[in-house]
Amino acid sequence: MARTDAASRVIAASIDRVYAALVDPEALMSWLPPDGMSGRFERFDAYPGGSYRLVLTYADASAAQGKTTVDTDIVEAEFVDIVPGVRVVQAVTFVSDDPAQAGIMTMTWEVTAVEHGTRVEFRAENVPAGISPADHAAGLNSSLANLAEHLTGSSS
Structure with missing residues (x-):
């Protein structure tokens, strides 16, 4: 049965600044890798039909459960839909x-202006069975905290 995981957070920054951080590779590398990981793009083309290849590396290989190697996750993704200031949809493998x-996970990042900033919602649909729900929730929330820190200098 297909699983959907989600997380959201209000960030005290304008919708334009938050959205820009979702499609800029340099910004993404500063906030997207969850705690305990670092990342680098081997390629990155943000437009519908564009793609990226992301290599995530665990800081502590002895505690890692990498999907590609013992200490890495390699992600191949295609941008399915990009609506500036609204959403970014990716097909991730x-x-x-x-x-x-195995399988294609659909990642949707949506931004909505709210009273004190911007609500950022991450939704992952068709999450592979091998990804622990607790670990995935922790990773999504870690990335959101990193995004808040990146944009405001505060993770709270």
Whole structure:
């Protein structure tokens, strides 16, 4: 059965600044990797039909459960839909020999102006069975905290 995981957060920044951080590769590398990981893009073309290849590396390989190697997750993604100031939709696949990591996960990032800033909502649909719900929730929330820190200098 397909699983959907989601997380959201209000960030004290304008919708334009938040949205820009969702489509700029340099900004993404400063906030997207969850705690305990670093990342780099091997390619990045943000337009509908464009794609990226992201290599995420665990800081502590002994505690890692990498999807591609013992200490890395490699992500191949295609931008399905980009609506400036509204949403970014990606079709994401993990490079892995493990069938539990197989399938195309749809990641949707939506931004909405609210009274004290911008609500950012992440939704992951068709999450591979091999991704722990608790670990995924922690990763999504960690990335949102990193985004808040990136934009405002405060993770709270």
